[in-house]
Amino acid sequence: MIFTIEVNNKQIKAKTGETILSALRRNGIDVPTLCYLPELDATGACRICVVEVEGKPQLVTSCSQPVEEWMKIFTHSPRVIQARKTLIELLLANHPDDCLYCPCNGRCELQHLAGELNVRERRFPNKKSPARLDQTCSALVWDPAKCILCGRCVRSCDEIIGVSILDLIRRGEKISIGTTFEKPLNLSNCITCGQCIQACPTAALREKEAFAGVQEILHKPSIFPVVQYSPVISVSLAEEFGIKPGKDLQGILNSVLRKIGFKKVFDITFAADVLVLELADTLLKRIALGEKLPLISSCCPGWVKYAEQYLPGNLDLLAPLKSPQQIMGKLIKRYYADMQGITPEDIVVTSVMPCTAKKFEAQREEMSLQGTAEVDTVITTRELAKLIRLNGIDINQLDEEMTDSPFASRSTAGKLFGVSGGIVEALIRTLHFRLTMKEIANPKITKIRGFKEKKEVYINIEGKEYGFAAVSTVKALPSLLDEIQSGKKNIQFIEVMACPGGCINGGGQPIQGNGETSQLRAKAIYDIDDKESIKASHKNPAVFDLYQKLLQEPGSPMSSALFTAVFNKRTVLL
Amino acid sequence: MNQSMDNEIDSIFQKHQRNQREALIPILQDIQEQYGYISEEAVQKVGLFLAIPTSKIYGVATFYDQFHFQPKGKFHITVCRGTTCHLEESDNLLEEVSKYLKISQSEVSRDGMFSLETTTCMGACGRAPVISVNGNYYEQMTIDTFKELIESFKQRAL
CATH class of the missing domain: 3.40.30.10 (Glutaredoxin)
Incomplete structure (x- = not known):
């Protein structure tokens, strides 16, 4: 039911069942929030969103209070503003005053609110937090001194990802956020997906930055710096520079990276194409030999770590193949280096990813050979933006360029790896060709697109039905796996991506406040798929060339030697 | 965890129903009564029994002063x-x-x-x-x- 309420002496429309905040925002009235995120359950913990409701003795939290017909609300009365200001001043009481040196400087919600509420001096004496910085994890940094206990990280780990590694520990003035038994992150069950970074309003949770190190090696004469980037970077980098979300910067990205100082620029989409061929081969062999199914994708390092912790008995279902990032790194150091006569040890491969877990993946033991890592450094989309600014490059003033040979072409199927369902779509296109030697009539598989946690599609190829599922976040996985293993569902392949909607919403992506941005990123990828002509991985000419010159065929001894991945049970507190 | 501890915790579980979150505090109290403290292994086992992530168990247990996480002194x-x-x-x-x-x-x-x-x-x-x-x-x-x-x-x- 729609009814009228009075806000700041003006009539606005509100709906039964919605919160005060929702009614206000829909009507263009801005109330600041801190612990509230639209996709999470409201807790009303921080109280920044308080408003005055006439007749109520206390201020009410608009994010959690349902709106009622009789209400007369004041959103910016002197009492409300004073309350909000005091709350921020209290939060600042034990906050380190190091904004100038903080990685979050300029995009910190606390800093922003302090400015908005005109906090110009320290009202409460500073009491330094004794909490120690946790730098043990290869992907994330946990700086509890900067934590304001809003609980957004806890809720995003619980509600969005479904892993629940964090909780509020102790109570009162001793309260903090931590893992079970306050284990350091590297010994916890954290899957390093980085969604907590997306949720954190300050720099309490952030990626372990590596771009400064990249900048250093770029100008060392003994080093041959090479860069490779994920299919997602081109459709999300623009946001960091104030351009409308969803603009594809592919060609400009190449010239930016060369301008920064990388000698060669490669697109990991190429490696995604290689992986599709290998995946198709693995799946067909498993079906033919009656081996254990479903085959599950293993491109997402967050998901892989989750499986190693929670599903040790099912690790044989994971495709024993490296991810596109590692395949690309391997090809650069083992094939490209040879071709160009460069010692692999002299090449430094920097990977630009939308993902924090890729930092973790790159340093896994099996991802290096005799001390030479396949990928040396991983930086996130946000770090790339910082690197671009550090080098003073204006992305609006650049011409488009191509990636470097011998990996210069890509299919749009590889590009689809950035969205949930994309691996399935790419795989179906190639499977169809392998089974029938004909291209699929309609390559667009809309049933597997979109932001749902679990999607399924059944395709009939020459009279035989094949089932595919795509899962994003790990919440829907256990029940799906049960259904398949108990024979209720005929699914041969599951794609898993740990982040909601896939890599476009990765933990290393530009911080975004609403779901619309991710829709636009996904649309940009689908638009590329519509526009370009090479829509299947097996039609990528450079991939064809690579198989001719090096790999012979998918599943060959050479590709197994290069691309085999190993998964091992991990013992952590779950 | 040794076998006898494993069995003892199992016998504590017998008094409660699987997957029932409200049994968390009574179970923790029984474990502490038995061992004087709550060990990592015990938390892991309780988590599996009640289908609660260990982080949440630790969060609840640290809220109360009555629970200890290391053995008491002599x-x-x-x-x-x-x-x-x-x-x-x-x-x-x-x-x-x-x-x-x-x-x-x-x-x-x-x-x-x-x-x-x-x-x-x-x-x-x-x-x-x-x-x-x-x-x-x-x-x-x-x-x-x-x-x-x-x-x-x-x-x-x-």
Whole structure:
């Protein structure tokens, strides 16, 4: 039911069942929030969103209070503003005053609110937090001194990802956020997906930055710096520079990276194409030999770590193949280096990813050979933006360029790896060709697109039905796996991506406040798929060339030697 | 976790229903009663039994002062911080005790001999300040009588 309420002496429309905040925002009235995120359950913990409701003795939290017909609300009365200001001043009481040196400087919600509420001096004496910085994890940094206990990280780990590694520990003035038994992150069950970074309003949770190190090696004469980037970077980098979300910067990205100082620029989409061929081969062999199914994708390092912790008995279902990032790194150091006569040890491969877990993946033991890592450094989309600014490059003033040979072409199927369902779509296109030697009539598989946690599609190829599922976040996985293993569902392949909607919403992506941005990123990828002509991985000419010159065929001894991945049970507190 | 501990926790579980979250605190209390503290292994087992992530169990357990996460010392010392004991300067006593034992609240000495915690009232206000060691009360404590007490425990332990 729609009814009228009075806000700041003006009539606005509100709906039964919605919160005060929702009614206000829909009507263009801005109330600041801190612990509230639209996709999470409201807790009303921080109280920044308080408003005055006439007749109520206390201020009410608009994010959690349902709106009622009789209400007369004041959103910016002197009492409300004073309350909000005091709350921020209290939060600042034990906050380190190091904004100038903080990685979050300029995009910190606390800093922003302090400015908005005109906090110009320290009202409460500073009491330094004794909490120690946790730098043990290869992907994330946990700086509890900067934590304001809003609980957004806890809720995003619980509600969005479904892993629940964090909780509020102790109570009162001793309260903090931590893992079970306050284990350091590297010994916890954290899957390093980085969604907590997306949720954190300050720099309490952030990626372990590596771009400064990249900048250093770029100008060392003994080093041959090479860069490779994920299919997602081109459709999300623009946001960091104030351009409308969803603009594809592919060609400009190449010239930016060369301008920064990388000698060669490669697109990991190429490696995604290689992986599709290998995946198709693995799946067909498993079906033919009656081996254990479903085959599950293993491109997402967050998901892989989750499986190693929670599903040790099912690790044989994971495709024993490296991810596109590692395949690309391997090809650069083992094939490209040879071709160009460069010692692999002299090449430094920097990977630009939308993902924090890729930092973790790159340093896994099996991802290096005799001390030479396949990928040396991983930086996130946000770090790339910082690197671009550090080098003073204006992305609006650049011409488009191509990636470097011998990996210069890509299919749009590889590009689809950035969205949930994309691996399935790419795989179906190639499977169809392998089974029938004909291209699929309609390559667009809309049933597997979109932001749902679990999607399924059944395709009939020459009279035989094949089932595919795509899962994003790990919440829907256990029940799906049960259904398949108990024979209720005929699914041969599951794609898993740990982040909601896939890599476009990765933990290393530009911080975004609403779901619309991710829709636009996904649309940009689908638009590329519509526009370009090479829509299947097996039609990528450079991939064809690579198989001719090096790999012979998918599943060959050479590709197994290069691309085999190993998964091992991990013992952590779950 | 050794086999006997495993079986003992299983027998604690028998009193409760699987996957019932509200059984969490009673189960934790039973485990602490049995072992004096809640170990990592126990938390892991409780998590599997009740289908609760261990982070949430730890969050709940640390909310309450009654739960401990490391074995208590051979002599577990509780200093009363109730109102009457406070008026009799139990805060100074606690500070001195802590200094003498070289441990803070909820800590265990390195040799595993002593552990220290506080409580809000022991119900012996007439004889404040009060401490208890392994459940036995010692009344009208001063730091000197405390030191004597500790030395006698050390002798006994030899």
